[in-house]
Amino acid sequence: MRLLLALVAAALLASPAVAGDYMDTTITFVAGDDNVMAGAGETIPSSPRADFRPRQGNSLFFDNYDTRNTGEETRTHLVLYREFEGFFSRVTPEAALVIEWDANRTASNNARFEETGSRRPPGGIRDDGSYLALGVDLGGDAHDRLSVVLFPFDSDRFRLGYSWELTWGGRGSFILAREVPGLRVSYERDDGYAFVGVKTARTQVFTLEEDDPARDENETVYGLLAGGGVDVTPHLRVELGAGYFQKGTIPIDREDLQGTPIDQVGVSAQVIYYDGLTPSRSVDTRLYRNQGDADLRPKSFGPRPFGYQIASEFTYTSQVLEDAGDLGSSAREGGYAGDLNGRLETGAWTFSADLVLRSLEFLVQDTPGLFPFSTLPGDLDVSPEWFAAVGVGYRIEALRLVPGLTLGMQSPATAEVEQIGSDGTPEVANLIVRKTKNVLGQTFVEPTPLPPGTPAKLIYSARLSLESHLSDLVTIVGEAQLTWNENLVSNDPERGERTFDNPLVLGLSVLAQARF
Numbered sequence: 001m002r003l004l005l006a007l008v009a010a011a012l013l014a015s016p017a018v019a020g021d022y023m024d025t026t027i028t029f030v031a032g033d034d035n036v037m038a039g040a041g042e043t044i045p046s047s048p049r050a051d052f053r054p055r056q057g058n059s060l061f062f063d064n065y066d067t068r069n070t071g072e073e074t075r076t077h078l079v080l081y082r083e084f085e086g087f088f089s090r091v092t093p094e095a096a097l098v099i100e101w102d103a104n105r106t107a108s109n110n111a112r113f114e115e116t117g118s119r120r121p122p123g124g125i126r127d128d129g130s131y132l133a134l135g136v137d138l139g140g141d142a143h144d145r146l147s148v149v150l151f152p153f154d155s156d157r158f159r160l161g162y163s164w165e166l167t168w169g170g171r172g173s174f175i176l177a178r179e180v181p182g183l184r185v186s187y188e189r190d191d192g193y194a195f196v197g198v199k200t201a202r203t204q205v206f207t208l209e210e211d212d213p214a215r216d217e218n219e220t221v222y223g224l225l226a227g228g229g230v231d232v233t234p235h236l237r238v239e240l241g242a243g244y245f246q247k248g249t250i251p252i253d254r255e256d257l258q259g260t261p262i263d264q265v266g267v268s269a270q271v272i273y274y275d276g277l278t279p280s281r282s283v284d285t286r287l288y289r290n291q292g293d294a295d296l297r298p299k300s301f302g303p304r305p306f307g308y309q310i311a312s313e314f315t316y317t318s319q320v321l322e323d324a325g326d327l328g329s330s331a332r333e334g335g336y337a338g339d340l341n342g343r344l345e346t347g348a349w350t351f352s353a354d355l356v357l358r359s360l361e362f363l364v365q366d367t368p369g370l371f372p373f374s375t376l377p378g379d380l381d382v383s384p385e386w387f388a389a390v391g392v393g394y395r396i397e398a399l400r401l402v403p404g405l406t407l408g409m410q411s412p413a414t415a416e417v418e419q420i421g422s423d424g425t426p427e428v429a430n431l432i433v434r435k436t437k438n439v440l441g442q443t444f445v446e447p448t449p450l451p452p453g454t455p456a457k458l459i460y461s462a463r464l465s466l467e468s469h470l471s472d473l474v475t476i477v478g479e480a481q482l483t484w485n486e487n488l489v490s491n492d493p494e495r496g497e498r499t500f501d502n503p504l505v506l507g508l509s510v511l512a513q514a515r516f
Helices: 002-013 103-116 252-257
Strands: 022-033 075-083 091-102 125-127 131-139 144-151 182-189 192-204 218-233 236-249 261-275 304-322 330-347 349-358 385-394 401-411 413-420 426-437 443-449 459-469 474-485 489-492 497-500 504-515
Touching: 075 103, 091 103, 192 236, 385 426
Parallel strands: none
Antiparallel strands: 022 075, 022 504, 075 091, 091 125, 091 131, 131 144, 144 182, 182 192, 192 218, 218 236, 236 261, 261 304, 304 330, 330 349, 349 385, 385 401, 401 459, 413 426, 426 443, 459 474, 474 504, 489 497
8 A cells, every 4th residue: 555655646746747647546335235135145155235345246247248347346547657759750659657456456355364364465456557668650641550569567458359258368368377468569550450469477387207497487488469450441340360378287186298288279350330439449458548538437418429330259269178088188179259249329328239159168268177177078068158138228418317227138158067966876967157257357267056957047137227427427326136047056054955046136236436
């Protein structure tokens, strides 16, 4: 915390004529109960009585699809930014120190420190994409530009893929890596772009060779990224990206395969057709610059002209793991994901629709594997995850109100696995695999076995919301969300087995948020 205060003081003392320093701050107060039908310990995850804290259960499966955030953060980004006047014509250097402080991360780190005493809590502060950049204006009618961006600490914002939940090649693509610096070289013009990039990380080397000097040491691994996009017509954009990543090595519990390199290759593509709406990348993949309120919540409540956007992307990745069908040898396991998104605005109305498909192998690619470091057995019956959601919102200009309704349906990814029952005999059960976010915005894979012999059921969710805008950047939101999920289970200690919970989940919350 003292480090953060010192950086704030430095930003305030900096001369505006010299530096473009600013802070992007979100303060959120949350009151509510994510499941009024249950109390603490009655469900997984647990749902205590109503309180004033963020909750994982306040987010539904269709929420925050294009952002790493949950919407309940209290955090600030301190950005010490400067665009320099170069000595050479058409050359513009710039740099930014981007420091993120998150209140929820601070609380989590302090709790971990008090429970284990194993390490001093870092106070919720981390680098969030500091960079040095060099831009060269190449001139021309299409505003050709060449740029080089250097990430000295964290290149997680530099990814492949387009919708945030389908992106890959970030920090999670390197096993146990703490820092992932990188660089990107790109060429941009009005009707297209192209880029190449490199990332490095250090991960522990596992090897069977006892005389190998690198044994159990940290060694450098690399990631290569490339891609581009072009506006085929004024309303049609096509984008393509590909990557190769050295993720690390297979660990010591895999005997003959210990030390085998795990590499990943993949490709992502997107097609966008639009008219009246301008396509944009997820805010979490952009560089921080001094743009004031440019990236904050839109302020306009007046009628909007008719505009729409339809986008579809597809990603395929493949990585080396232990072959579950031939122990002691390796094999490649592929995963895929895709989506179809639509958005339409006209007058005071906004409509949206999403259809998303993710294979089980794609969901667990950063673990890596459903069974860590191993492919899925060839005879294992698996199914992908898919969900569909539609939403509508209406802006009431005179009252600065935005009522909204979102409806969604999800079929979770499943794997049919064999387990030992309470009577000691083997039995077959469906394992539901879902990728969720915690209150820190961190994604993790959550496998949940169902009682033996029961199939996974569709999940239905609905949310009714009312936004009240008190100013351009201060909002109060009331939400009621209803979910019917027949896959909810908990452990029955008396019977020694998993049993189904009440499938009805009702959540109520009020959120007050300011961004500045």
